[in-house]
Amino acid sequence: MDASALNDVFVPKVAGTIHLDEYFSEPTLDFFILFSSMSSVVGNAGQANYNAVSLFQAAVANKRRAKGLAASVMSLGMVADVGYIAQRGLSLMEKLKKVFYMPISEADAHLIFAEAVVASRPENANGTIEMVSGIQPFNYTSSTKARPPWFSNSRFSHFVREEEEAQESALGNLSSVHVKEQMDAAGSEEEATAALLAAFGARMESMLQMSAESLNVEAPLLDVGIDSLLAVEIRTWFLKEVHVDVPVLKTLSGDNARDICADAAKKYMSAKMQDGGSKSADGPAGLEVEASTASEQLSGTEASSVGTSSPEKEGSITTPSSVSEAGSDFKKLQQRKKVVRTEKLSFAQSRLWFLNQFSEDPTSYNSLYVYDVKGNIQILRLRRAVSAAATHHDALRTCFSTRPGNGEPVQSILKTPEDCLKHIKNPEEDSVQHEMEALRKHNWNLADGDVFRMVLVSHSPDDHTMLIGYHHIIMDGVSLHVFMRDLDVLYAGKSINKAMKQYLDLAMEERTAMENGLLDDKIDFWKREHSSPAETLSLLPFARVKSRPISESYANIESVRDVGRDFSERIKRASRGLSVTPSHFYLAGMQTLLHRLLGVEDICIGITDANRTPESSQVIGFFLNLLPIRFQIEKAEKFGDLVKKTSQRYYAAQASSGVPFDVILDKVNIARDMTHTPLFQVAMNYRQGNFSSIPLGGCSLTVKEGFDAKSPYDLAFSVTPTEDACYLQIVGRDDLYDQAATDLLLDMYVTLLDDAAKDTSKTLPECQLYDPRDVYRAIAIGRGEDIDFGWPDTLTERLDRIFSSHGDEVALKDMATALTYSQLAGKVAGLAAILSGKAQLGSRIAVLCDPTVDWVVAMLAILRAGAVYLPLDTKLPSERLAAILEASKPDLIICHALTRQRADDLSSNISIIDVSDNSDVKIVPNLEQPGSATFILFTSGSTGTPKGIELTSAGIINYAATKASKLHLDREVVLQQSSLGFDMSIAQAFNALTNGGTLVIVPQESRGDPVALTKIMVDEGVTFTLGTPTEYLMLIRHGGGGIERQSSWRHACTGGEAVNGHLRDTFRRLEQVPTVIVSD
Known part of the structure; x- marks a missing residue:
């Protein structure tokens, strides 16, 4: 086993266990359960890494219990009717049975979990910590050859029992002929039931590898590990032995063995009586x-x-x-x-x-x-x-x-x-x-x-x-x-x-063609197409759930719209211009919509195929097939190019049509999942032909309503053009989407198609998804009422007022320097004068400074010079900073003495200004433009590549003014502890400076240290903080108790994460800080 395989198991299990142990290190939990596996109990070759981790978890549980903390370990075996094993199917279950894993039902798993909860309680200091369940007892004779791997291990001796040689197995005594003979000879329905129950019980014990006569015939079959696959096997057994059909759903509905056998015996005896009291061993006659x-x-x-x-x-x-x-x-x-x-x-x-x-x-x-x-x-x-x-x-x-x-x-x-x-x-x-x-x-x-x-x-x-x-x-x-x-x-x-x-003739010809290899070339096409299947499609952002639930039946939500003949004609004209059919245009629109909403670039869509030939065109039957067509989408490609590419992909797939969809699934070896359909989760149906008016003698029939079979797909798009109309329909699973979601999606689809039909040269990002009128209304509603806070249009103007009114007050301080507002104004003006001579309005200027007063001076000077502030976090690796510089292409870099060497290393062709060389200047004009983009912050992006986001000064002004008004902020002492590349650092600065307060800048070495942060808050009398909920929890729990001495703390504002009840409860326990208010 190489290091990679070892760490694939070690890292999540070991690190996760350690993190949870540390996070719940106080006696606040009722239970703390670690999930282990039966393989760590009985051993399993090739899984030494997994077994080692499971034993590590047991050691952690013992350590917690020694500290008086909640802890237990649950080692489960084979849960047969739900979860991974049920999804993998009968083959895996049989494999585990061969190593004597005992099937466990979902109800059993719930009971074992409940026992683990009880065992986890701290007060059970001398009780059992590990709950082990799922080992199959083993009965053997001298002639038994197959034995479990743990047969000779004395730890499992109580699971082993030797028996005498049986002359004939119970199951052998109850062969199908004997069962039917016993039922035919029965004098009553009760006697027939008893004979059938004995045979069925023996069969169940054989299927589940239970010991003889151990089946509880009064217990629901679900409770002994019966799943849908075994239910089918049970149905087959009844059909074979007594020619009685026991529905799968009856077995899975909670009936016990006695009830099932009683019902089957009743059917058998009823058929026997109708047959004149005689029944052959071959069962009832057929049609x-x-x-x-x-x-x-x-x-x-x-x-x-x-x-x-x-x-x-x-x-x-x-x-x-x-x-x-x-x-x-x-x-x-x-x-x-x-x-x-x-x-x-x-x-x-x-x-x-x-x-x-x-x-x-x-x-x-x-x-x-x-x-x-x-x-x-x-x-x-x-x-x-x-x-x-x-x-x-x-x-x-x-x-x-x-x-x-x-x-x-x-x-x-x-x-x-x-x-x-x-x-x-x-x-x-x-x-x-x-x-x-x-x-x-x-x-x-x-x-x-x-x-x-x-x-x-x-x-x-x-x-x-x-x-x-x-x-x-x-x-x-x-x-x-x-x-x-x-x-x-x-x-x-x-x-x-x-x-x-007739349909049967064609169905048999299809099977013959498959058996004779006549479809092999077409099957090879689909194998190549899905050799590496597309990823399962994510749910749309406005889905009603975050993940797909397991369901064996579906109901649908649908949205339908008649877009009219004019709309349909525009699509036709645009299609003719691209030399494609309208169906390809609608299909490309569907791809664009999913690409814009989910960012997918490789998608599989199921296209309904009439699957008709001239020979079958006049035949009634179920010919409908599905073509799982793979599409690749490029971000910046033109819509017209996507339509042409879609047409090519469709015709290539159509050339290999005729292969039944289920055959494709089997040949490609696609795994089934109970939560979604295989290969594709969205489908498209383009209905051709005139369905609007149908003749019947001298009468005329007009379609009023239609209800198709229910769709199992996440979303199914349908297009039905008629002579006078064109109907677009989207059908969604109602456990995934509500009516508002499908209505919204249909609105977007119609808008996109209409916009693309007007200009097919648009790139995909340029295609409209929303009606401009709806966008305008949404913006108007979202803005709310206008409020005049009496603030100027730029941050620089607001700061000029503060500079003149609070000149002798402390504006900034780090651990080495403190600046009054007058001193800050001089430094900002001096650096702004230098920048004005080297940059133009709108120039991007990167700031590479450690957390000191210098980074604030640099930011304010950039705003005054009418440029754009781009922070570089010095904690980031040089490769990351280089990627940001490459993506943003700044005109200048501002650094200070602590970062000068790193700035030189990063920028071979960008001018550098050292803020340490700055001289104070009294007056420099304000060049900041109202409403302009004045900040650029970089995130990781969805692909890991740095992605820049522009912020305007108007947004920051609105934020700061609203905060000051709602919280009644005055000259607050604000803690600046967030990363300089995080927007919270900007918010922290302006919550202090625009209100005449003091910004306390935490040094690099103290950031992330809750004890050091607590000390700074107490020493500096901090009144206002802004951080994530995670930061606050760390500060309060691990700050060494110093936070309880912080009586000046009044405002704890949050961002970046949702505020939950756990955070609020944590703050409520700070009885020594009664004035603190938690707000978003």
């Missing part, structure tokens, strides 16, 4: 299958239970109460439905199936479109047309289920379609709204072929509302367009082409 697919037996799919719907008006459909009741559904389906073909799901359908199975919201993939219909509709013709369309398109009479035994999802085509049209005559006032809500919240019974419904609400013979609802797994947006076109043809009594391929 009746025509042709040569008799082996394709189906089990029901999984869904959350819903109540049985009662028949409604004409055309209503009665469905089973739950798709998960697979055993009882088989007989019903067998009696009234015939299947003509069964195949695997397409890759696109598999993606939706998997997500739907694990979603807590069964309506996530519901789609609904609402149309206003004008004209007379003949309901019988419409019903025949809908039935003919469903007969023609297999996708509209598809049911979805899983194969018995292996649980593989499949789709089956029913021979005849259901009557899925519901007609409501003489509707109530809220009938349309009621039907909309019913379809949006409908739990589609996929196993029964309940996948599509149409509702026609007739308000009058010529005025109707049509609602079309469906599960997204059977069709996408293009398919809906195909359906509406065919419906019009069939309603007119015409026929449609019957020679086309």
Whole structure:
């Protein structure tokens, strides 16, 4: 192990532990818990650094307890249902099980933490400090070969138990055939439950490596470490052994083993009774299958239970109460439905199936479109047309289920379609709204072929509302367009082409092409594209949370705007000028918006792809695919260049389209995360085609509302151009963004597109994000009321008044020198005279001085000369100072005797003025320009490169005057302890000098030393301080108690960090300093 690997673990753990120990060195805590790991208890090869750090933490805990301080250590093993292991999946869990780590549930972890809190209490001086949990007890026989690494370690002897050789394992006695035979032979449901519970308990103990008969069948399965992956395994076991479907959500909802087995036994016995009291060992018969697919037996799919719907008006459909009741559904389906073909799901359908199975919201993939219909509709013709369309398109009479035994999802085509049209005559006032809500919240019974419904609400013979609802797994947006076109043809009594391929044909061709390597070249493109994936996109600054929460279901917030035909035409003209399509223009605008808000220069955006070929253009099905396209953005590039580059990137990706998105994820080996979607977190959908008006015989249909399947992405942008309008839509996850956020983002997007369309030669930073009128209003609101403090327009004028009225008072002092206001005025004028001869108005002058009176003289002289003050902190390394000089390019450098040599080293071509050579001058004109930029301060910048920020004298005047008015400042004694490169140093200076007070400058060697600072405050009678909350906490806690003797201290102003309750409580405890006021 090299030093780098060692320190990667040592630095955060050791340094963090030491810092926390020192910070909480007083007996103020109820508990202080250090997180260790089971690997430090049992040992783990290759992790000596981690184990050493864990033992160090234990030593620190013991040391704290010896001092009477709170401390304990918590060593956890394998938390199976949440966190890192749950995210990594079953493979890591199995690996840890092989070294005899015991699965721990989230509830167990909470309990262990509670025990650690109790163990941490200082009064438990002789109690246990370390809480260790998660070692799997080991039972073995003489023939056992695999043994844990700690088998021979006497420390773990109480976890080892020798057993006699068993003649046959419990699990072996309860094979699937025996379980079914026992259940068939059972005289009651209770006996069947007992047989199934015994077999299931043995299976659970095997899965979790528990000792025989140790499973508590009354405890929720979640409490023994069951996660979603194991829940799927449990579901597969029930399907294989007894042909009963146990939904994943039931296992994860907190049910115990007894309840689950009782429910499964009830289903099994019910199906047995319907079968005439006999049941073969092979389980229930499948759906009746025509042709040569008799082996394709189906089990029901999984869904959350819903109540049985009662028949409604004409055309209503009665469905089973739950798709998960697979055993009882088989007989019903067998009696009234015939299947003509069964195949695997397409890759696109598999993606939706998997997500739907694990979603807590069964309506996530519901789609609904609402149309206003004008004209007379003949309901019988419409019903025949809908039935003919469903007969023609297999996708509209598809049911979805899983194969018995292996649980593989499949789709089956029913021979005849259901009557899925519901007609409501003489509707109530809220009938349309009621039907909309019913379809949006409908739990589609996929196993029964309940996948599509149409509702026609007739308000009058010529005025109707049509609602079309469906599960997204059977069709996408293009398919809906195909359906509406065919419906019009069939309603007119015409026929449609019957020679086309069906969706299942194309799905199987896609799988064959994948298996035969026909897509390998395209897959290689995506591998190259994402060999090093883009970083996960940060949340926008106005998100409602700081980090993404874990969620298995989503609700959406959306903002929609019709930007009008004129706007759309401007985008089209600008696109033609760049030889690109409008979709590329909108996509470039999306990139620019994210770049401006987040600073991203490498971003992956998911682009919806219709995934259609001429062969599939007239087919109904779920073809929709996603293209994860990578875009690089340059800060200063022109918008038009970005659009052209976007077009090139899009066409390159389009050339390799046709690879299912989930295949891309698998081939690129992208890790999944429960908090966000893989590869990209923002998506774009550009809808083509005229959706505004649709014919139906002699009637006209106009889209009134549309509700797509819920979006799992952080943000999804949609553009829908129509003949007379253009709709822009942004959909966001409601756990990340609120309505105000998506409204604001849409406002910015529209403004940016409009501005860029007017001039595509603008650079990205020049593109407007905000409407100028909104900016003006915001500034007006933000300014508040104007207040006249009676101060002049420049700082120099204000100081001239102070110089004349407080001439004999002390203005500045360091540990070696004190200057009165008269003396300060002479020195400032003398240096300003020199600067006036060497610099011009607006020249940048750097000041390289240690913290003495000289830096204040230099700053005030620069202001009087009409130049710009640029401080250089002498504590910074020379490389950093050189970078600042290179970025700012000053005209002069002012130094003093202490820094002359360093100034010479830094500046080979910049003139240097030594303030030590200054002579006093009585009168020098004031050249400071009102409102001009008079200060430049440098920060690290987001990339570590120095970044300069300009400040105006008007801002400093406003700050100082407001402070003096609000706090009633007089001749304050102000402490100057902040870095000269920090804006607080300027504020400290002017809080003193503009009010006739005294500025006490702390020497370099005393800065950061709370004891020295406290002594200076007491000796000099400081009345006013300005610092960060961290500085104050350090001063009060570690100042040696001297701060309590500082009775003159009246104002403690803060900045740089948020003021929290901890700081206020600390000040409240300063009983000897009752007059101090804490303010921002």
